Amino acid sequence: MSRRAEFESEHPEVHVLSADQAGRVDLVMGAVGWLGDEEQVTTCASLDGESSTVMRVELQELRGGWRTAVLKQSLPWLRRDESVAMPADRWRGERAFYAEVARVPEAAAHMPRLMAANEARSLLLLEDFRGASNLASLYRGGSLGDRAAQALGAFLRALRLGTRGTEEPDPANASMKALNHRMLFETPLASAMRGGDGFGPDGPVPDDAALDATEPGLGEAAAALRSDRAFTEAVSELGSRFLAVGASLVHGAFHPANWLLVPDGGVRVVDPQYGGWGDAEFDIGTGLAHLLLARQPEEVVAAFLSAAGGSEDAEEVESGVDRPLVARYAGVEIVRRLIGGGQLPLEAEAGFRCGLLETARTAVVSGRLEVLET
Template sequence: MATDAQRFEAATNSSWFLEQDDRNRLQAYLKHIDYLLPNERIMAAPSAGEGNMNLTLRVFTDRRHFILKQSRPWVAKFPDIPAPVERIHVERDFLMSISRDRFLESHSPELLRADSANYVLLMEDVGDASDLSAIYREGETLAEQDLKTLTTYAATLHQLCPMGYPENRPLRELNHAHIFDLPFRPDNGFPLEAIHPGLADVARPFQHDQRLRNRATALGERYLSPGPCLLHGDYYPGSFLRIDDRLTIIDAEFSFCGTPEFDLGVLRAHLLLAQTPPPLLEVIRREYTPVTQDFSWELVEDFCNVEIMRRLIGIAQLPLELSLEERQQMLERARAGLV
């Protein structure tokens, strides 16, 4: 059986398959691309969080620190799931596109180096930051100022659609399957019972609901259709970092030019999953200025409901502190909003 390094080289023509536990290899790679200063040595390279898609390391040398991110032709957390390795180029293009806007740039990591041949980005390390996944815990909530910043970031981003921006179709098709299709299929093979006892039984009626599946299919077609706005594409708490008073948005590999309602629907869905107080939810509608004439808050709600359902009965689970009954109630409310 081929090793991961051999699989990587066969798919990419690159012999630089990087791993967290091989500091000597990292040292050699960074020297190979002429990124290290004379006599600069790597001291440590721990994982930079719990991301699903890529190898992401915080590299500490005896002079500085930075983020190293390498994509694979598969999902890092699920090596049996193929994924387009070119997604790293999309994130590169996103960071380059927003660098022209002072507000977006101030809430995004700086791109230091892009090595397209080896599917690597080197980026600013914003510090010992944690993402906002803590809001899923009971008693935690997103600060109003943070939500205002996130809404303003989305509104500012949606004013952009750079000429020739990548369609990102292969990664969007993978995302599409896991949002709009597989969670609503009874034969998807997801280990729901292992995720939460009783969840497989709760999911079954939704997996056999043809009207619900038809609605999800229609929304999936909207997601895959081109649109006038640059989207982040994965706008949820795992993509938001907090360090002191700075909020940084990361992981834009799912970005594309599409319908802006998708980003807002995903954001709203995760606030609901985190049981955010209703008055705080209104910040999005109050602070967001639509940039398209046909913008629809109803479509935002539709994308929100699909995202809720796929996070509860799909493979991309969250650290939710919800009982089985609470999960079922959220699923029923989301379904009612869709059909």
């Protein structure tokens, strides 16, 4: 019996939703009280979530009014591959993240508003940004621009300053943090594996031949990195720190697929399913890693880092950004994306990946990254 079939057998009360079944979506939204008296779901459009089912629903009133919202259902499998298990409770951590962010207006302004949640069906109803598109195009030669880079950095700064100081933060999303740890700190350094369950959204690690096909010499460089004791020990130490409960709320997957460009030119941040309490430097490092992977101009990178760090005045001394820690987190994310399962559609010249992999090694081992020292 498949994972989904077993779940549906054990939980007949949970309707597994799909964008091509608007009638079922209407039934469920009505049952949980998310429709007005004269309102119905008319159309649903898939938003291509990888791990969860995400769709835009259009709701129309009999009198002619209409609105849209984003409906997200997170079930115990990967949406694009139902044979892969995912934490069943991840929607709770995401709900908790939105609740915390709502207390920080400067950060909440950059995210969708959580309109409702339903525990029995693992559902979230979110504000929709019509006409928005994610910024994965950056990997294929697109440019972020200074304004968007500053906005993304300002979001992280607001999140860091607005949530620091919680005496006993609730580690509400421990299962997703453990999954993130595996994808970042374990599988990129493991021998190449094929098939099987448990790889999560990244999928299995490509073997050295596959890496060499991507860029000549990358497989050899990956093998050398995996046998580099100084590097692997630094990764292990950083991974232990990552798993600890940190001082700030972090998004957990701060990269272009979760950055939306909205029609007015602004940016929004979505999908905090890996969010929880950790080092603020993790989000900054992840964002920096993806700007480097996407070969963004130096001024864009500088704008992001300046906005994320803010002015280190007396008010911010206690919560200042640890730049060597940013470098180390950036390094492990770069390694993950170059030789791990989370491959990206990079358009880059020959030698770019090998060169950036060496830069990432230096960042992890020494905490040094040139863009952070200017």
